[in-house]
Each structure stands twice: as structure tokens, then as C-alpha cells.
Amino acid sequence: MSNPLLKKFDTPFGTVPFEQIRPDHFLPALKDSISEAKEEIEDLINDEELPSFENTIIRLEEIGKNVSLISSIFFNLNSAETNDEIQKIAQKFSPLITEYHNDILLEKRIFDKVKAVHDQKGQLELNQEEKTLLEKTYKAFVRNGALLDDQQKQRLREIDKELSNSSLKFGEHVLKATNSYELVIKDENDLKGLPEAVIEQAFETAHQKGKENCWIFTLDYPSYIPFVTYADNRSLREEITKAAGKKAFDSNNLNNEELVKKIVNLRLERANLLGYESHADFILEERMAKSADNVNEFLNELREKAMPAGIKDAEEVKNYASKLDGIGDLQRWDWAYYAEKLKKEKFNIDDEMLKPYFQLEKVLDGIFEVASKLYDIEFVKNSNIPVYHTDVTAYEVNNTQGEHIAVFYADFFPREGKRNGAWMTSYKGQYVKQDVEHRPHVSIVCNFTKPTNTKPSLLTFNEVTTLFHEFGHALHGMLAKGTFESLTGTSVFWDFVELPSQILENWAYEKECLDIFAKHFENDDDLPHELIEKIKETASFMEGYQTIRQLSFGLLDMKWHSITKPFEGSVAEFEDEALSPTQLMPKIEGTNMSCSFSHIFQGGYSAGYYSYKWAEVLDADAFEHFKERGIFDKETADKFKRHILEAGGKEHPMELYKKFRGKEPNPDALLKRAGLIK
Structure with a gap:
């Protein structure tokens, strides 16, 4: 069988030939690539030369490039364009990857060579990037069991295999639970309060699902968020909110409670095997925050400063709901609805007023222009680059001298094979091999409102900032410059990776930036100056409540991953205890966050969700520097590009940050921006 994954990609810039790849290509290609990598590993082991940086560390860095490429293609499709066949393959694919990595990291003969090089690091003439690679390689072996005895190594292999499968199953359950719910509305009166575009989209969703004369709302964010924000029918807001809160927590075959327990206990056992008291201790050793104590102190200090504002926000919305509609028992399904009405009354602005000025295509072109102004790069649509779905658009990225910088994929609309949320990912990283530079291929994946028969895709302002956020990550990938x-x-x-993404969100609030792309989709009128001022005014609206909500996720994550004994109790009770210090609204009985918390149980954010807030401190402080000089100041942008975006992980992030800013970040910048201190 001819397998396109095992051939050199004959495509523009060596991009993935998606249209040639079938699901049944993946396992054979992976097995073949692993066999090839293992031969290279054997050559390394049998090399009789004394271990050196070149013949050991660099060689290890270069082994298995094909394994990495095939893995990235497969796992990206499993997130953005999956199906039952791909999910079945994943159950075999993922353990093979885990076993392959363990075969390297638990091989004593390889570690002995790595250790020999590490032991002589003081005598080696290495630059900063090479020193970092040596340290990172050595730690990768130690932190993955190289110092364990054979019995412990075998158990570590078993744990990693179980974790790999359990995380996949967790994500599958969440996706299936999301896709299985439909709120079918047949009475037009139940649509009162909803914007016309939202109603039109719900009608089209029903049509796509083969149902006529009705409207269907789902748990996909572009459907769910507008419904709970605008629908006047309180009982239907309650129904869909409860459905969202019960994802993978209902009493059915998609329930994730046992998987949550299994994952946290396996992570604890793994950490204990490696000599750490908890999974959080293991993870945070390789973070800017350094320890669980530091993270908890950071989160709780922010919580104490934000809680008075959070309580005040909650009381304000409760009083408003009582005054407006006599609601005496404000519930979670009421929050977005009354907060949005209050915002409109206070500031005479709401999302529906702004959306006509945020046509997706114009916002994207605007972001491209921002990138051009800051970093001298240009984006050119290229329909010859293969894509994995008709919704995806591919671009070639060049600098202003015409040199190729990267390939960029944009995938913006929800569909059944795509998980909720928004993320940036990479198909191929940047590196230099034998003096040839390989440039990166990166993608951003979002779930925005689709265009309808009468309107293009119009974004809420929150979706605009989401797009800026993910594009910030993409810039970090595209502008990479290292070996x-x-x-x-x-x-x-x-806890540093969110800085490039979160800092870019700041541009979306600035008139100088909004003037580039905020044009009415019908007549191309500029977003009025008074609306821009109102966007800035409302930036800190309900910020106390939102800060507490974000901190609650970080505290829940830390609580799960700071356990020091196997967890056997109730997932619901454990969560309630973790969230009690941040409760501003009554809990909805029968709902649970942990069972659908994909960031920490499927993604890579275990003991790391705090990093969003941690990076906000960095981004608020860093953007102050831009504001002092001008948001498009070339000298400041060049420094940010050189020391942050291009530098990657070649040096400790605090050293890189100080090279950009000239000093360590000041946490007060975040609190001031959020309006939590004066």
C-alpha cells in the first residue's frame, strides 16, 4: 500500500497532503517511523566514540522527526476533524507513542551517554541555546524515570500507557456529550430576546440536522453563549445551562467521574515513583512559579484582592435582576442575561451593537496588518496548500523582503468532528539541520458563528479578543528563530507560553488598532469613536466576578493535582470544597466542572491552569511598555520579537523577559488594568 505519510510531501513548502491521507494510513506509518527511529537509537547506543554534545545530545534531538510529524498530524485531526474511525485508531496510536518515548527515556545505555556529557558541562564550550538543550535533555531523562530500577521503570511504562488512554477517553466522552444535546424550539415565542442572526443560525442548524420548521441550539459556544445571554425564556436558559454543566457527569456511559479519579491517582503514583510528593510538585519544578506553594499563594493573593469586587459585581447584578424582573433568586442561568442587560443600560453598548463592525474576514485582515506593522510580515492566501476541511484556509507567510517565514492555517467554525474552544497548534516546528533552516507550519482553530444566507460571520467583541489571543500564540510559533x-x-x-497570546489581546482595545479593521459589514463605516470609548470603559465591567471565576478554575486544578494520597471519594464533593472559597452564585445541583475540564484532564494544563493569570501579570506589565512608546513603536516591537517571540525556550523566561522590559514584571499593572486597585 502506498502511504503518503511515508513519502516526502510533494506540496507547497512541504505541507501536509491532507487530501491524500486516509485514517488507515496512520498506524502503519507510525509503526514504520518508530522502527526507523529505533534503528537510529541503536546506532547511537553502539557508537564507540566518547559521548559528546554533538554525537549524543544533538543526535537525540534529531532522531524521530518523522514520528513527531505523523503524531502532530494525527492528534491535530483528532481535535479538529475527528470521527469514530480516528477515535478508535487513537486508542492504539497513543500507547505506541508513549511506549516509543519510554523506550528512549528509560534506556540506561542512552542515559549513561547523556549523563556523561552532562557531567562535563563545565568544560564544554557551549552557547546559551546549547547549554539549555543539554540541561533540558538531561532533565527529560531524569524526570521520566531514568534513575528508577527495572521494576519501577516497568510500572512507569504501565502508568504512562494508562494515562494516555484515559485522557483520550475523557476527551471523547466530552465531545460526544457535547454533540448529543439539542435544544429544539418549535414555538417562535421561545425565541424572544434572541438576535436575528442567532435565530437564523439556529434555523440553519436544524436544517443541517435534517429537521424543518424548528430551531436547534447546541452546546457549541457560538450557539450556547448567545442563548444564555439573550433568550428571555428563563426556563429554557435553565435547561441549556444545566445541560452544559452536566456534560460527561450524567449517569450514562459518557460519565467521566471514574476517569477523573483514575487520571489524578495515576498522576500521583507517577510523581511518587519519581520522588515527588504530588503531581503539582513534579510539574511546577519546570515552571516559572517553581512550586505548588508559590502558585497557591499567587492565586489566593489575587482572590483576596479581587473578592470584594467580585461580591460587589454579584450584588449589583442580583439587585438589577430583582428591580427589572422581580427575580429574587438569581441563578447561574440568569447571570449572562442580566449582566448583559445591565451593561447595555449603564454604557449603552452590547455585543449586538458591535457585531456588525466585526466581520470575521475584516478582523483577520486587520490582525494580519497589525502583525505587518509590528513584525514586518505579510500573509498571502494560497489555495494550492492542501487543507483537511473546506472551512480551513491556508496562507503563506513572508517577511517584507519576500523571504518565506511560515505556513499558517485558519479554521474558524464549529462542526461535529471538532472539540469546543479555541487553540493554536503546530504541524511542524522551526529548526536548523545541516545548515538548512526548516520553517514552521502552524494553525489556529476556533469555534465562531458561521455565516448565514443573509449575513457573513460577525464576531462578538469577546470572539475578537479570542482571535487576537490565538493569533498571538501563532506569532510565537511562526516567528521562531533557533537551532x-x-x-x-x-x-x-x-506559565510563559500565554504571554505572546495575552499581550496581543490588548491591541483590540486600542483605537489605533480598531480603526484598521472595525468597519460595518454593510456600508464599510468606521466603528464610531464613542463605541470605541465604551469598549474601553466596559473592559473592566464585571472584572471582579470574571477574575474570581478564572481563579476558581486554577484553584480547582491545583486542588486535584496537589493530592498526596490516592483519591477515593466523591468527585462532586471534592470539587465543591475546592470551589467554595470562590462561590459568588448558588451551585446548580447535578452539575460538575471537573468531568468536562478538558484543559487539565485531556490537554496539557494539569497543575498549570494558573498560568493564564500568571501570564496576565506579564502581559499587563509588558503592554504598559508598549503604551509608553506607542502601540506600533518599531523599537519596542523589535525588542519583543527578538527576546520573546523569536527566542522560544533557549533561555530561562524571566531572563528573556528582563531583556525585553529591563526589569521583572510588576503585578500591580494587572490589578490596575482590571480596575481592582487604583
């Missing part, structure tokens, strides 16, 4: 792929692009400490 070793494991240190370039977004290969940085997890």
Missing part, C-alpha cells in the same frame, strides 16, 4: 526544534516557538515554560 533546535525542542527549544523554538511555543516550546517554553507553560
